Structures are given as C-alpha cells and as structure tokens.
Amino acid sequence: MSVTRYHSQLRQSAAERRAETHPLTWRLRDDGARIGLDEYVDKDGYAAVREVLNRQSPDDVIATMKEANVRGRGGAGFSAGMKWSLTMKGPGIPRGYLVCNADEMEPGTFKDRLLLEQQPHLLIEGMILGAYANHSRYGYIFLRGEYVEAARAVQQALDEARGAGWLGDDIAGSGFDFDIALHTGAGRYICGEETALISSLEGKRANPRAKPPFPGQSGAWGKPTVVNNVETFCNAPAVMAHGAKWYQDLSGELSNDGGTKLFGVSGKVERTGLWELPIGTPGRELLERAGGLRDGKALKTWLPGGGSTGFLLPEHLDSALDFDTIGKLGSRLGTGLLTVVNEDQSVLSLVRNLEQFFARESCGWCTPCRDGLPWTVKLLQALERGEGERGDVELLDKLADDLGPGKTFCAHAPGAAMPLASALQYFRDEFERGVTHPPRTAHADPIPVGQI
Ligand SMILES: Cc1cc2nc3c(=O)[nH]c(=O)nc-3n(C[C@H](O)[C@H](O)[C@H](O)COP(=O)(O)O)c2cc1C
Numbered sequence: 001m002s003v004t005r006y007h008s009q010l011r012q013s014a015a016e017r018r019a020e021t022h023p024l025t026w027r028l029r030d031d032g033a034r035i036g037l038d039e040y041v042d043k044d045g046y047a048a049v050r051e052v053l054n055r056q057s058p059d060d061v062i063a064t065m066k067e068a069n070v071r072g073r074g075g076a077g078f079s080a081g082m083k084w085s086l087t088m089k090g091p092g093i094p095r096g097y098l099v100c101n102a103d104e105m106e107p108g109t110f111k112d113r114l115l116l117e118q119q120p121h122l123l124i125e126g127m128i129l130g131a132y133a134n135h136s137r138y139g140y141i142f143l144r145g146e147y148v149e150a151a152r153a154v155q156q157a158l159d160e161a162r163g164a165g166w167l168g169d170d171i172a173g174s175g176f177d178f179d180i181a182l183h184t185g186a187g188r189y190i191c192g193e194e195t196a197l198i199s200s201l202e203g204k205r206a207n208p209r210a211k212p213p214f215p216g217q218s219g220a221w222g223k224p225t226v227v228n229n230v231e232t233f234c235n236a237p238a239v240m241a242h243g244a245k246w247y248q249d250l251s252g253e254l255s256n257d258g259g260t261k262l263f264g265v266s267g268k269v270e271r272t273g274l275w276e277l278p279i280g281t282p283g284r285e286l287l288e289r290a291g292g293l294r295d296g297k298a299l300k301t302w303l304p305g306g307g308s309t310g311f312l313l314p315e316h317l318d319s320a321l322d323f324d325t326i327g328k329l330g331s332r333l334g335t336g337l338l339t340v341v342n343e344d345q346s347v348l349s350l351v352r353n354l355e356q357f358f359a360r361e362s363c364g365w366c367t368p369c370r371d372g373l374p375w376t377v378k379l380l381q382a383l384e385r386g387e388g389e390r391g392d393v394e395l396l397d398k399l400a401d402d403l404g405p406g407k408t409f410c411a412h413a414p415g416a417a418m419p420l421a422s423a424l425q426y427f428r429d430e431f432e433r434g435v436t437h438p439p440r441t442a443h444a445d446p447i448p449v450g451q452i
C-alpha cells in the first residue's frame with residue numbers, strides 16, 4: 001500500500017538561499033532531508049550559543065533582540081526582546097520555563113512544520129539563547145500531535161544535542177544549564193493559545209485563562225514562563241551571530257519589522273508553498289512566485305495569515321506584508337501564509353467552513369464563543385441553503401461584534417470574528433442573497449420574561 005506523505009514545500013532552491021539573506025532556510029537541502037547535528041555544526045550551527053553564553057550577558061541578548069525588532073511569528077507580532085525583558089527574573093525568583101509553541105493548527109498555515117522537520121537544531125539553538133536571556137532552567141517544545149514526522153526529527157535532534165553537550169549542564173563550558181523535553185499535544189487548536197498550552201502542559205484541561213498575570217510573571221506550575229513560536233526562536237541565532245543592524249537591513253526599506261519571514265501561499269494558485277523573503281514583501285510578489293491563480297481565474301479575495309485573519313481585496317496586494325501595515329488595513333498579518341480565493345468561490349461557504357472549525361475548537365468557557373459560534377454557523381448554513389430569514393445578516397453583524405476583542409477570556413473568539421466581519425463588509429451581497437424568508441416570529445414576539 002502506498003502512503004501519501006505531505007511536506008511543507010519550500011519553493012526556493014538551495015542555490016537561491018544564502019546565509020546572508022536567508023537566515024531561516026539557507027542550510028536546508030533540496031531533498032528535504034533533516035539537517036543532522038554534524039551538518040548543522042559544519043554550517044556554523046551552535047556558533048551563536050558558544051559565543052553568547054561565554055561572552056555576553058542575558059541582558060545583552062535581550063537588548064540585541066529588542067533592537068533587531070524581532071516580532072513574534074506566532075500571529076500577534078509582539079516584540080520578542082520586549083517579552084523577554086518583562087520575564088520575572090533575578091535574586092530570589094525561581095528559574096522558570098521556556099516553551100516553544102509548535103502547535104501549528106491555524107487553517108492555511110504550514111511554516112513551522114518545515115523548520116521542525118528539516119532543521120530542528122536551529123530551533124534548539126534559538127531556545128538555548130532564549131533560555132539564557134530569560135534565566136529558564138527547562139524548556140518544552142509543545143508540538144501538535146499530528147506532526148508525527150516532526151516529532152521524530154525533533155526528538156532525534158534533542159538526543160544529538162544532549163549527546164554533544166549543547167543541552168544539559170554547563171553548556172559549551174559556560175556554566176549555564178538548560179534542557180528541553182518534547183511534549184506532543186492531542187491536536188486541539190486551542191492548545192496553541194499560550195495560557196491554554198500551559199494548562200495542557202501541566203496536565204490540566206486546555207482552558208485559556210485571563211491575563212494578567214502574564215506567563216512571564218506566573219506561568220507553568222506558577223513559575224515565570226516564556227512562550228514563543230517556532231519561527232520566532234529560529235530567528236535568534238542569526239540575530240545574535242550577526243547583530244541587530246544586519247537583521248534590520250534584511251527588510252531594509254520594506255518594513256520597520258526586522259528580518260525575513262517564512263511566507264506561504266495556499267488555495268487556488270498554480271504553486272502552493274513557502275518562501276523565505278524579507279518581511280514587508282508585498283502580497284503581489286508572493287502571488288507571482290506562486291505562479292498566479294490557477295486556470296487563468298481572477299483573484300476575488302485573500303486571507304493574509306490564516307483563518308483567523310480578515311479578508312483583503314486585490315487592491316491590497318501592493319501593501320507590505322508586515323504587522324503594522326496589514327493591521328492598518330483592518331486585518332492581521334497572522335502567520336503570513338496567504339489563502340487565495342478565486343472569482344468562482346463562495347466567500348459565504350468559506351466563512352461557514354471556518355466558523356465550523358472555530359466553533360468546534362472553542363473551549364466553551366465564555367458564552368459569546370461557546371454559544372455565539374454555533375449560532376453563527378447555523379445562520380451561515382441557512383444563508384448558504386438560500387433559506388435565510390430577514391434580519392439574519394444583521395444578526396451576524398451583532399454576533400461578529402459580540403465575539404470581538406475584550407469580550408472573552410482569550411483571542412480565539414476575536415480571531416473567529418475577523419473573517420466573518422470582513423466578509424460581511426466586503427461581500428455582503430453574497431450573504432443577502434441567501435435571505436428568502438420573513439423574519440422569525442421569535443424576533444417579532446419575544447417570549448415574555450415570566451414564561452422563560
Ligand atoms: C486560538 C489561538 C491559537 C493559537 N495557536 C498558536 C499556534 O499554534 N502557534 C503559535 O505560535 N501561536 C499560537 N497562538 C498565539 C499564542 O497565544 C502566543 O501569542 C504565541 O505563541 C507567542 O509567540 P510569539 O510571540 O513568538 O508569536 C494562538 C493564539 C490563539 C488565540
């Protein structure tokens with residue numbers, strides 16, 4: 001029996017990727033095989049750890065990361081250096097945990113998988129630098145359960161790194177101790193939310209919790225805990241090896257955010273895949289690299305960074321793909337993997353599909369999310385069947401608002417609201433076409449309170 005294996009496909013050949021311009025992918029091989037320890041070390045691997053742990057202070061690392069403006073690649077774009085500067089540390093404060101968020105379940109997102117499967121030593125090196133900066137004693141890689149091949153690659157790399165003294169006591173003769181364990185999750189989207197991730201790691205149900213306290217103050221088992229995305233950690237070795245200015249120059253005029261980004265494209269294009277490009281590269285360039293739309297179709301709309309970001313229009317394609325620019329357009333850069341929708345596709349059906357996913361993945365703690373998302377799905381299904389009732393589209397506006405920022409314990413509901421609200425804004429006629437019935441009587445005659 002033949003087994004189909006899916007890989008995240010990097011669409012730049014080894015000849016195109018250079019150490020000076022592609023800090024995340026230059027070592028990767030065209031055959032997609034995992035870079036083992038020897039090959040990684042031959043290509044300057046762990047050089048940043050040796051140098052930094054022996055010659056720089058944790059505060060130096062934080063200062064360089066801040067100056068380089070490495071913004072978190074998990075979706076929110078918070079400065080990694082800033083986060084690290086806020087971690088509780090110092091005399092009398094116990095050394096805590098450093099957690100890599102490798103839960104990658106955002107619809108349309110497959111970038112961390114590439115790094116985990118093909119270059120896990122880069123992640124380990126980045127985590128050692130992060131642990132040093134944050135005084136962390138133990139690290140966890142919280143990996144999406146379905147990433148079986150990544151689990152194998154990461155575990156092999158951890159064993160190799162420990163065997164060679166890059167993990168454990170007295171790393172590189174510096175006196176610094178740190179070790180990492182791999183933890184595979186059960187494949188729930190909500191486990192990617194950092195406080196839910198911590199609960200899950202502690203062996204509890206993966207419910208998010210309100211912040212503050214932030215994990216950096218009180219996280220796993222009550223200790224200071226730093227959570228960063230795979231790609232965020234993978235930037236640290238190059239930043240520390242070459243400096244903040246070098247990193248900033250990678251994006252140059254394109255963006256105030258530093259460095260490169262693993263961008264990707266999926267949907268109705270000729271060539272789906274991943275590209276490492278300067279952050280701030282316009283969406284149009286990515287679309288061109290993906291060979292444009294399949295079958296000569298026109299572009300209808302696109303999501304800039306996963307299912308929990310807002311739809312954008314063809315006219316937005318020349319905007320810089322960075323956190324601030326996409327935020328100003330009313331969406332989010334998110335994970336930076338574009339989902340391309342052609343003129344024949346129904347945005348209504350696409351949004352219904354996404355909201356079904358978000359409804360299923362809700363942890364159920366807050367009412368707007370637990371009850372609002374299934375209600376949203378029911379309304380969308382009715383509109384899709386052409387059986388919507390008058391007032392349904394306005395009700396969806398209200399639900400999108402109720403799911404919005406500040407009304408729930410975590411950002412799951414606001415994330416679910418983004419594609420819905422933007423679709424209602426840009427493609428309202430598709431929703432209105434589904435309205436064929438008079439309003440429900442329940443709207444017109446609410447049940448008197450005494451009878452409930
Ligand atoms: C529902 C939900 C799912 C998330 N899933 C992920 C994920 O799979 N990977 C990730 O890195 N961040 C995810 N995040 C963001 C994390 O909460 C957190 O902000 C991130 O791991 C911080 O890392 P960064 O600062 O390096 O981006 C998710 C957030 C929410 C609300």
Ligand code: SF4
Nearest residue numbers: 363365366369408410
């Ligand atoms: S917003 Fe949704 S997923 Fe987040 S805590 Fe509330 S119910 Fe749970």
